[in-house]
Amino acid sequence: MARFRLIAVVLAFAAAGASAQVAQDDPGIHEHVLRNAAGMTVRFLDYGAIITSIEVPDRAGHFDNVVLGYGSAAEYRAKNDKNRFGAVVGRYAGRIAGARFSVGGKAYRLKPNDGPNALHGGGEPGLDTRIWQVKEFREKGVVGARLTLTSPDGDQGFPGALTVTVTYRLFADNSLHIDYTARTTRATVLNLTNHSYFNLAGAGSGTVEKQDLRIDATRWVETDQTGIPTGHFPAVAGTPLDFRASRPIGAAIDAKQPMMAARGGYNHAWLLASRTRTAPAPAATLTDPASGRMLRIDTSEPSLQAYTGDYIDGQDKDAKGRTIHPRDGIALETQHLSDSPHQPGFPTTLLRPGQVYRSSTIWHFGVSGRR
Numbered sequence: 001m002a003r004f005r006l007i008a009v010v011l012a013f014a015a016a017g018a019s020a021q022v023a024q025d026d027p028g029i030h031e032h033v034l035r036n037a038a039g040m041t042v043r044f045l046d047y048g049a050i051i052t053s054i055e056v057p058d059r060a061g062h063f064d065n066v067v068l069g070y071g072s073a074a075e076y077r078a079k080n081d082k083n084r085f086g087a088v089v090g091r092y093a094g095r096i097a098g099a100r101f102s103v104g105g106k107a108y109r110l111k112p113n114d115g116p117n118a119l120h121g122g123g124e125p126g127l128d129t130r131i132w133q134v135k136e137f138r139e140k141g142v143v144g145a146r147l148t149l150t151s152p153d154g155d156q157g158f159p160g161a162l163t164v165t166v167t168y169r170l171f172a173d174n175s176l177h178i179d180y181t182a183r184t185t186r187a188t189v190l191n192l193t194n195h196s197y198f199n200l201a202g203a204g205s206g207t208v209e210k211q212d213l214r215i216d217a218t219r220w221v222e223t224d225q226t227g228i229p230t231g232h233f234p235a236v237a238g239t240p241l242d243f244r245a246s247r248p249i250g251a252a253i254d255a256k257q258p259m260m261a262a263r264g265g266y267n268h269a270w271l272l273a274s275r276t277r278t279a280p281a282p283a284a285t286l287t288d289p290a291s292g293r294m295l296r297i298d299t300s301e302p303s304l305q306a307y308t309g310d311y312i313d314g315q316d317k318d319a320k321g322r323t324i325h326p327r328d329g330i331a332l333e334t335q336h337l338s339d340s341p342h343q344p345g346f347p348t349t350l351l352r353p354g355q356v357y358r359s360s361t362i363w364h365f366g367v368s369g370r371r
Helices: 073-083
Strands: 017-023 030-035 041-045 051-057 063-065 100-103 106-109 133-139 142-151 162-171 175-184 212-215 267-271 281-287 293-299 303-307 330-335 357-367
Touching (some): 017 133, 041 162, 212 303, 293 330
Antiparallel strands (some): 017 030, 051 063, 100 106, 133 142, 175 357, 212 281, 267 303, 293 357, 303 330
């Protein structure tokens, strides 16, 4: 598998552990590697906390990378705000209507980058374009890394100096735990997620439409034509958004129904079974019948955004030089709801000084014996 051109091993453990290397094509970026005793490997950059590769076995024991991404560190720096492959997105994942919000009676303006709205924090460079400080660690049965970043007061237009820590922990059972914490010096709004696109058949294997998806939700988040929530949560029953039982992603992806109009594929949010989770609970399961690979997602977040990448423009290539097309992967973003600062009935995204923001998501990888 083609990877970044690398030099200078900084730290490594023999069978299972962590390592860091400098990307020769962009010496300002380091790639880090977590590997467990079972052979599962997670690669990420200090740039944007970007997960570039997750290598897991199929039912025959063959390992492959199951997330989309570029082939060099320099490409992530140059292009990642296009698709945000594998990045930690913030300060606000999802949309904020009118690219403005108020906290404590004071108005704040963001830079619109999605029509009149701010998407993933707006048009100013976000957390996915910063160099994070990385500290690797090893505990009993776990290899991991803590990534820390301070976003200054006024960054992207948001109030408060924000200190964020993202912890990646790889367990022996092939689960990757992602834990977020944050503190602020001024009241602000915050919504973080990871923007990896999954293809359990292997990156570059083609469309995910034949892979099976289940979402633990009976209602979805209705939006207007610009993607801003209306405040209503219609039932999924009888719609293309009904994934209460596992079914192929492509079964109704091109359905001619109003909630699918003008979006192209899936770019929707679901209200998860428990809106007040404090600990991770099941949210979704993705299965590739051909390889047997499975991914179960647990999260403490109240919402799941599924995006089949229909706005990917087909101009970029992956690590093996293959063109990345729409629907080559599916992003399954655990997060709070879009536009929560304007929706008092939504779970709050307000963070005040003295409070600690906490969010946890677990990706459990496994295999099914059935084909």
